[in-house]
Amino acid sequence: MSGLARVPGDKSISHRSIMMGSLADGVTDIEGFLEGEDALATMNAFRAMGVYIEGPDQGRVRVHGVGLHGLKAPTAPLDCGNSGTSMRLIAGLMSGQRFDVTLIGDESLSKRPMKRVIDPLTLMGVRVEAGEGSRPPLHIHGKGAVKAIDYSLPMASAQVKSCVLLAGLYADGVTTVTEPAVTRDHTERMLRGFGVDVKTEGSTVRLQGGQTLKACKIDVPSDVSSAAFFMVAASICENADITLKHVGLNPTRAGVIDILLAMGANIELSNHATIGGEPVADVRVRSAKLKGIRIPEHLVPIAIDEFPVLFVAAANAVGETVLTGAEELRVKESDRIAVMANGLQACGVNAQPTEDGMIIQGLGYKSGLRYQGTVIESQGDHRIAMSFAVAAIRAEGTMRIRGAQTVDTSFPGFVTLASQLGLNISAVKGRA
Numbered sequence: 001m002s003g004l005a006r007v008p009g010d011k012s013i014s015h016r017s018i019m020m021g022s023l024a025d026g027v028t029d030i031e032g033f034l035e036g037e038d039a040l041a042t043m044n045a046f047r048a049m050g051v052y053i054e055g056p057d058q059g060r061v062r063v064h065g066v067g068l069h070g071l072k073a074p075t076a077p078l079d080c081g082n083s084g085t086s087m088r089l090i091a092g093l094m095s096g097q098r099f100d101v102t103l104i105g106d107e108s109l110s111k112r113p114m115k116r117v118i119d120p121l122t123l124m125g126v127r128v129e130a131g132e133g134s135r136p137p138l139h140i141h142g143k144g145a146v147k148a149i150d151y152s153l154p155m156a157s158a159q160v161k162s163c164v165l166l167a168g169l170y171a172d173g174v175t176t177v178t179e180p181a182v183t184r185d186h187t188e189r190m191l192r193g194f195g196v197d198v199k200t201e202g203s204t205v206r207l208q209g210g211q212t213l214k215a216c217k218i219d220v221p222s223d224v225s226s227a228a229f230f231m232v233a234a235s236i237c238e239n240a241d242i243t244l245k246h247v248g249l250n251p252t253r254a255g256v257i258d259i260l261l262a263m264g265a266n267i268e269l270s271n272h273a274t275i276g277g278e279p280v281a282d283v284r285v286r287s288a289k290l291k292g293i294r295i296p297e298h299l300v301p302i303a304i305d306e307f308p309v310l311f312v313a314a315a316n317a318v319g320e321t322v323l324t325g326a327e328e329l330r331v332k333e334s335d336r337i338a339v340m341a342n343g344l345q346a347c348g349v350n351a352q353p354t355e356d357g358m359i360i361q362g363l364g365y366k367s368g369l370r371y372q373g374t375v376i377e378s379q380g381d382h383r384i385a386m387s388f389a390v391a392a393i394r395a396e397g398t399m400r401i402r403g404a405q406t407v408d409t410s411f412p413g414f415v416t417l418a419s420q421l422g423l424n425i426s427a428v429k430g431r432a
Ligand code: S3P
Pocket: 011, 012, 013, 085, 156, 157, 158, 159, 160, 162, 184, 304, 305, 328
């Protein structure tokens, strides 16, 4: 593997750019927007509420903001597709509208827990109805205003934090959210970029309701979660030397780099810059002899989306890797502990799932030592599909990944970029 690549824009930031651009006064220009299905679901939701949005055209989007109170009632349910971020953040915003909304999702999203947002929204005085077991669809009865609350998150979730803060824009008073561990802070950073006064003190964030958002320019960095696939790929591939350009390295997202460095990865950062309040850098990764580690729990929430591919790194390391404190992985687009353990076991790797993590005995680097290529069911989960594409680098024979069209939710163009960097990978239409 060798070469330079720029992976697509950050998914979390792309979602938020549409939401805040829509609620702002004025025109917001976005560059580097992720044209993946998840972020497009958010874009379509705001179009359905009367926001005029131009693009996307090669990552450029222009949002004609309607102001905090300018959204219109949609004529049909808002379809969040596969995207938990769309559903949970939009649920917060809908709480402050003067109309009712129904939020629906695909099969995977319809199984994901929504109690975590229903609870705080109920405390804010909003009536939210959900399907069985507090799963989607969500019916939100907007009242035009919400009660400010002081909320301690029961789990480390940036989606829940963001849901409460966005609802808090419609509160008459100060909304306070305290998190049990550091989670991604893109909402807070972007609100500040739109001129909103948001205060962060330790693990507590405060926001006075009723503040208006002023349109601004947004430059979306490359998604570190997408870059992570190639970081692991280059680490486990022989004679690799790749550079990933302009990767978003917000410290609340960059846990994957700390974990890989602790495993002995050869990673160098250069060209550090800050764009639109978000730190970025180029990331050079060369082959390395990885070693198994016990992953520090404080890094779990700040690397939460990268564990599927980190499990692949662990399978190729020398010795044992132990992950604990990551029970949230069980409620992502799939149960990522079970699905990754099953897939790795099918390849012949000793991967033992636990309630809140995994124990993996790495195969190490003895020459010729490889696991078996096999057929993997991605279970509708984009990151599972891409992780096994990376695992194929050290597999004997071919790895066939079913349901891989899901990669478009977060990483359109993955196969092309992976081939350009030297992976032997192709997309097969129909059943692989
Ligand atoms: C996200 C937060 C994380 C992450 C998801 C995107 C966000 O979810 O897994 O892919 O944009 O806020 P949780 O907040 O549920 O941990």
